[in-house]
Amino acid sequence: MRSLIKYLSIIFVSIISSFIIFEIYANYRSDLFPSYGWQQNNILEKKIDKCNKNKKIGVFGDSFVEYFGSDQNNLVEILDHKFENYNLCNFGMSGDSINHYISRFVKVVESNIKLDKAIFFIYEGNDFYEFRYAKGENFQYMDLNNFKINGNNIFDYSDKFIIDRKLPFYKNLIKSTYSINFIYREIIKKYFFKKKIDHYFVKNIYSEDKYFEVNLNQAISRMEKTPLEIKELLSADILNVNFYKLALRNPNYFKEIFNPDPKLLELQKKIAIKYFNYINKKCEKYAIDCKIVIIPTDMFLFEKAKIKYQKKFMFNEQNEYGKSKIVNFLTEYYGNIYYPSNILKYSDYIKNDMHLNGKGNQNIANFTYDLFKIN
Structure with missing residues (x-):
């Protein structure tokens, strides 16, 4: 015994x-563990309450701003070390888009805190998509003020579009340590709670109120052509499932984002102008030094990335390189919108994902910090 x-x-x-x-x-x-535990509670009111020191910089964006959480590899954490005389407040929220960034920005500036500077990080890969929802309509004559997606006006910046995240206790526990997270992701989730990539998976995508470039049968056919080893990676959440879903319903997504039809490009420009004019007017009203940085998508920069999106996520081929047309327009049209040309390498992006790793965030942080030094 x-x-x-x-x-x-x-x-x-x-x-x-x-x-x-x-x-x-x-x-x-x-x-080495970029996706472990970063997605935790994100309540805007609490973030505003914590942003209470002198000389504040508010940072807005989606998962590129929130990724890595409070870890040293997080973009805002890196910037916080650079701006020694400022307190950086991370108001980013994964899954948001420009209209949601603005909603959060408005809520912050209309609260009782005073921002000295604000940084908006815009992702080239998915923040200029709205124009695609105008297809099939006489969009040249549409009232932009009433442009709706999923029944919501994209220029409505009221509180109802502020998305908070509150995780249940067990998820907070799982994400509290790397060890528990490892057991959950690499053992329990991988072998006991795998997502099945099958017909039902595709049908669920088509039950959502989204834009669909192809019909359900075409999407199912694309799913069936997906190699088994890729499905296994998707099932275990090792590959980004949301990008795969996007490829199934919109296989030419990157082609259209990079180089839309001329008439659609004009609509894309009008939407972007309306967004950024609003941001700049708010910045002027509240005397905030605002800068907007566009984070490039690796798909438009590197051949290896193009292969990744085709072979792993099942997007159609997209052969053009460089700035997308909308980004090229915006950087010329506005004096406070910037694009980091020749700053990033393919190795700066997380493998099997579209986000930046710690080195990539460091490069973007250096670029962003220098903008304030120069200006």
């Missing part, structure tokens, strides 16, 4: 020691 207790004690101590060693290593090399 004593031998059994001793044996079990050794096993228990070994397991705990392994967890501690892994936790220390993962904290030190968090860049």
Whole structure:
């Protein structure tokens, strides 16, 4: 009996020691586990309350701003170390788009805090998509003020479009340490709660109120042509499932974002102008030094990325390189919109994902910080 207790004690101590060693290593090399635990509670009111120091910089955007959470590889955390005399407040929210960034910005500036500067990070890959919903309409004569997607006016910046995230207790527990997260993601989720990539998976996509470039049968056919090993990666959340869903319903998405039909490009420009004029007017009203940085999508920069999006996410081929037409227009039209040309490498993006890794965030942070130094 004593031998059994001793044996079990050794096993228990070994397991705990392994967890501690892994936790220390993962904290030190968090860049190796980029998706572990970053998506935690995100309540705007609480973020506003915490943004209470003198000389504040508000940062707005989507998952590019929120990714890595409070880890040293997070874009805002890196910037916070650079702006030594300022307190940076991260108001980013994963899954948001420009109209939601503006809603959060309006809520912040109309609260009782005073921002000295504001930075908006716009992702070239999915923040200029709205024009596609105008297809099939006489959009040249449409009233832009009443442009709706999913029944919502895209220029309505009221509180109802502020999205908060409050996770249940068990998810907060899972995300609290790298060790528990590893067990959940690499064992439990991978082998016991896998998403099935099948006909029902595709039908669920088509039950959503989204823009569909192809019909359901075409999407199912594309799913069936997806290699089994890719489906396994998607099932285990190792590949970004949302981008795969986008490819199934909109396989030419990147083609249209990069180089729309001339008439649609004009609509894309009008929507963007309306957004950025509103931001700039608010910045002027509240005497905030605002800068807008467009984060390039790797699809438009690197051949390896094009192969990744075709082979792993099942998008159609997109052969053009460089700035998309909308980005080229905006950087010429506005004096406070910037694009980091020749700053990023393919290795600055997370493998099997579209987000930047720690090195990529460092490069974008350097670029952004220099904008304020120059100006």
